[in-house]
Amino acid sequence: MNAETALRDRLRLVLLHTTHPGNIGAAARAMKTMGLRDLHLVAPRHFPHADATALASGADDLLASAVVHETLDEAIADCHWVLGTSARLRSIPVPGLDARDAARAVVERLQQHEQQIAILFGQERSGLTNEQLGRCHRLVHIPTTPAFGSLNLAQSLQIVAYELRMAALEMDGLPPLPAREDPPAAREKLEGFYQHLQGVSRRIEFSDEKQSRSLQARWRRLFDRAEPSDTELHMLRGFLSAVEKKTRD
C-alpha cells in the first residue's frame, strides 16, 4: 500500500465540539483537496447544517460519511496513535512536533504498522483542553510568528492536511511537474544560433576579432540561462537573418 492510500484509509481527523458548522464544511474541503477522507466529529454544536454544506463546496461526500460521536474516547477507541494540534506553544508534558515532522512521522507509522492514527482539532476559541491533550501521544504545533499566532480552525487543518499530503508524496515520489509545452532546444541548435550571432555581430561591427571571445561568452551565459526552445531560436535567427539581409546592401 502506498502512503497516499494509507493516509486516505487509516488517517482520521477528529473535530471536537466545533461551534460553527461552516468550519466543518471548510475542513471537509481542505481534507478532500489533500486526498484525506475520514472525518470524525465529537459533539458538534450543529451538524448537519446548511453552512457546512455550503463551505464544503464539492466535498459534501466527506460530510455525508462523517462519523459523529458523543465523546472523544469513542472517536479514538480504535486508534493507535493520537496527535493533538495546538495553535500556540503550550507547556504541557506531551512531546511536541512541528506540522512537517508530525506529518512525516504519521506517514512513516502508517507504512510500518496496519494501524489507525487520529489527529485532533479542538474547539474554535479554546483549542484542546488539558484533558483532551491527555489523550494525545504527540502535540502538533504550527510555527506561526510569535507576534500573531492567530490561525483559525480551517487554516490550521489546511496546513496539517497539506503537510500530510506532502509527506505522502515525498514517500511515494512527487508527481512530475508539468513539462514545458515548448521544450528547450538541443545543444546543437543553440550552437548554430551562437555562430550565427557571432557572424552578424562582426558584420555589423558590434564586435571585432579581439573582443569577440569574451562577448561570445557573455551571450552564451545569457541565452543558456534562458534555455530557448526551437521556435524561439527560429525567431532569434529570423531576426539575425533580417539584419544580414539589411546589411548586405
Next chain:
Amino acid sequence: MNAETALRDRLRLVLLHTTHPGNIGAAARAMKTMGLRDLHLVAPRHFPHADATALASGADDLLASAVVHETLDEAIADCHWVLGTSARLRSIPVPGLDARDAARAVVERLQQHEQQIAILFGQERSGLTNEQLGRCHRLVHIPTTPAFGSLNLAQSLQIVAYELRMAALEMDGLPPLPAREDPPAAREKLEGFYQHLQGVSRRIEFSDEKQSRSLQARWRRLFDRAEPSDTELHMLRGFLSAVEKKTRD
C-alpha cells in the same frame, strides 16, 4: 539581514481583481500569522469593505497599509522576480515549481540580492489569465490531489505563506520546540529506579535470578522510551516502596 526580516520587508503578495472582500481579509490574516506584511491589490471589486475587516480579525493593520493599483504592471514595476500561483497544472511556457521549492527559492534570492519579489494570486473563479502569467518568471503549483484540486484563494495563500515562513525558519534555524515543563530525569536517577524495581520484583517473586536479566531489559526499553521525569520517578519509587512495606509484614 535574516530570512524572516527579508520576507517581511521585500516579499509582496499581489491579489488580482479579487471579487469577495472577505478573501482580502482572510489573506491579510494568513499573511500576518506567517510574518508577511506587504499586501498589494490590483483593482479589487470592493475595498475597503466591512467583510475584509471582519475576516482579517486582528490583521487590519495589513489592510490599512495595503497598496491598491489599477494595473498589474504598476503593482510589480519595482519587482525583480515575479511568481504566479495556480491551483491546477497548466501547460504554459513558464517553468513550474511546487510551493515548497518556490518558497525556498524566494528566500534564497532575497538573501542573495537586495531585490523585491512578488507572488501573484489571480481572481477567485478564473485564476491568473495567460496575459498575467506572461509577467511571471515562475509558476507556483500546490500539489493537491488530481481528483479534487479545488483550493480557494485564502487556502492557497495560506499554504504559500506557510511555506515561505518554513523556508525562512529553515534558513534562520527553526525556533526550539517548547521544552517539557517536567523534563526527563538524569540517567543516574533512572538507574536507581531500575535497581529498586529489580529488588522489588524478586521480593514479590515476580522474577527469579534466572529470568531477571531479560526482564530487566524489557523494563528498560519501556521506561527509557517513556523518559520519566524526576517527579514521575519519585512516584514510581513511591509505589515500589509501598509494595516493599506491604510485603515486609
